Amino acid sequence: MAAKGCCTEWEQELVLYGDGELAKDGSERVERHLHKCQECSSFYNEMVREENLISGALRRQAAPFAPRDAFSESVMMALEARSPETVWTRLQNYLHELTVVTYVRTRPHMAAAISLLICLAGALIAPQINTPSEDHYIHVTRNGKVFRVSLLEPIHVWNAEGEFFELPDGSILYATAGTWFSLEAFQEGGGAASVGSDRLISLKSGELFVDVRPAKEAFSILTTNSRTTVFGTQFYVGVQVGVDKHTTVGVRQGRVIVEKQARNQLGSTVLTDGEETHVISRNSKVTLSAPDTIDPELLARLNRFYDARSDRTMQRLEPNLPAIEGEIIPAAADSLETALIPSAT
Amino acid sequence: MPEKTEATLIREVLKGKRECFRPLVERYQSKVFVLANGLLGNGPEAQDIAQEAFLLAFQKLRELEDPEKFGSWLYGITRNLCYNARRSRKIETEPYDESYHQHMANVIAMRPPGEEGESITAVMLRRLERMPDKYRDLLRLKYVEDYSYQEIAEMLDLPVDLVRSRLFEGRRILRERMEETRSEEYGR
Known part of the structure; x- marks a missing residue:
């Protein structure tokens, strides 16, 4: 069936003409026909009008997400x-x-x-x-006290009580009360010689304020539904674990990339100075929000962390929490390799 | 300084200069995004797929036999990711919904004359979404970026003649369905 009001034999020619797919002589032939045939001319104009409407609507749908710089x-x-x-x-x-x-x-x-x-x-x-040799240990400073740690197993920290950690690469973490995280990185590379080649932290619950020492290698924090990767910056990652898992990432300074960690669900965003994003798991769907201006309260906490990190006075960051002597618990109780032994020096 | 050819850039990337991958991303990002958006009809998901396509292309670059065909190879990766995404979210063409049809006819009838266009657009979009995949994918690519038949053929790995005939058929179906909507409106 031909379109209403159009000479059957011209319908395809008119569509090709509208798409710019006709050679010069073909276009001229169509134009001559359009000048003398009122029906085809009306059909063509209506077709162009409708296609412009639908094209405009589809472009509006795609525009907000079109690739940017x-x-x-x-x-x-x-x-x-x-x-x-x-x-x-x-x-x-x-x-x-x-x-x-x-x-x-x-x-x-x-x-x-x-x-x-x-x-x-x-x-x-x-x-x-x-293969790490016996000499392959790293030194982690917890609230000013240096610990010598084996690299063979992840180092778990349960129920931090508002504490500073200084990692072997010079990066500084502040874990708020009740935070549970593990240092995965500094054993994966296989020895002190490769410290910093793969800096990875796994945050199970709670909050971490992080000041990453710039290095060529990426520094990543994994949560249950996200991976945050940076190359030297000051930022925050918090996880609320419940029915809906909610990761918040905020950046004081620098650039970080936040990726969803979910099966068959892809997505990432880049945050820069003063931006935050949220990764929320709900009903097996993970959503990553677009970058937004950082919450002023979170920025104020990040600023307090930045000010306090040089002298490691946690009281300035969380004034209500008393400082206590921390202890890093090994991943497995029977694994002496992972025990955190105060350095002899 | 003349722009490096794709083959040169690919050779540089394979030698370890990963920064040479950036110009390839910049060259193809629009088309890869539009292709993903055309196949999925979902902007945010299309952007995620576009990024994943480039990451996969980087990982598998050694498997590319002919560097001159980087574009069509990249479109192939994008298509596969889109088809997988479709399968995983079980996209199905919505069944014909008579009540919606009636509702849209009402909306058109109730609008003042100057606002008619917006309603027609909504009906056309709905009609487009209900088209079979083989027409809808092509029409979306044509409508969003007005790509040539040759470009669409390359992006979807189809013969140009098939692109031409499907675009023609698809538009005819779309027009006929619009005519039906109008007839119902006038017939009320």
Whole structure:
């Protein structure tokens, strides 16, 4: 069935003309026809009018979410967060380039032989790199007291009582009362030599104020529904655990990327100075809100943290909490490797 | 300084210069977003998928056999992510809803003459959403960015002739349904 009021044989031509898909002579032919055929002219004008309406509506739907200047930056940050660039990856790239690009085209058998040699060498060397020796400890300062910690297991901190922690990379954390978190990072890299190569904290509940020492490697905080990655900044992460899990991330200074951590649900946003976002899990759906101006009260707390972090006086941050001697509890009671032993020095 | 070709940028990325991936993102971000939005019809989700498509492309860049075909390869990744997202949220074309149809006809009839256009737009959008996927995906791409048939064919990995015929058929169906709505309105 042809469109109402249109010569059947011209309908397709008119659509192609409207889409700019006709060559010059075809367009001219259609234009001549439109000039002399009132029915086709009315049909064409109505078609254009309706398509403009629907096109405008669809564009309005898409516009608020169209990629902005920040999109490529967001992709590059997410890339760094997901697969940090290390010396090893660079070496892999270099070797790949050397073997594949140089040899494959000219000497495929040599490429295969070299790849095999690289694999063998890697298999021999990798365990040496990743096996921590007895000397591989890190030092964590908790409320001014230095602890020597083994790197073999995550270090759990239950019920912090409003305390400062200084990590081996110089980053400073403040955990409010009742906060439960674990340091995952400083054992994953496999030794003191690689401290800072993968800085990862898992926040189970409570609040952390963080002043990350700038470094090339990303610093991440995982919660039940989010991953916050930074490269040197002052920010806050809080988790309320209940029926609905609610993560709040606020930034005093710098840039952080916040990603949803949920199966089959993707999403991330970039926060800059004075912005906050919320990640909420409800009925198995995780939502990530758009960046908004930081809550003034949270900003005031972040400012107090920033002022207090140099002398580590927690009273200035949470004046109602008395300072107590902290204790880091090992992940497993029978694992002496994870026990936090006051440093001999 | 002349712009680097895509093949050159890809070779640089594979050598370890990941900053060279940024110009590729900037070059394709609009099309990847519009494609995802066309397939999902949901702006925020489309933006998430667009980002995921670039991250996956970076991870799998070594699997790209012909660097000259980066664009169509990237569209393929985007399409797969969109189809997976559709499956996981079980998008289904809504069943025909007579009461809605009646309601929209009422809205059109009750509006003052100057505001008629807005109602027609709402009806057309609803009609579009109810179209079969094979027409709706193409029409969304055409309407949002007015891409050429060739570009749409490349984004959806379809022959150009099929794009031409489906766009024609899809629009005809859409127009016919609009005519039905108008007839009901006048017939009341």
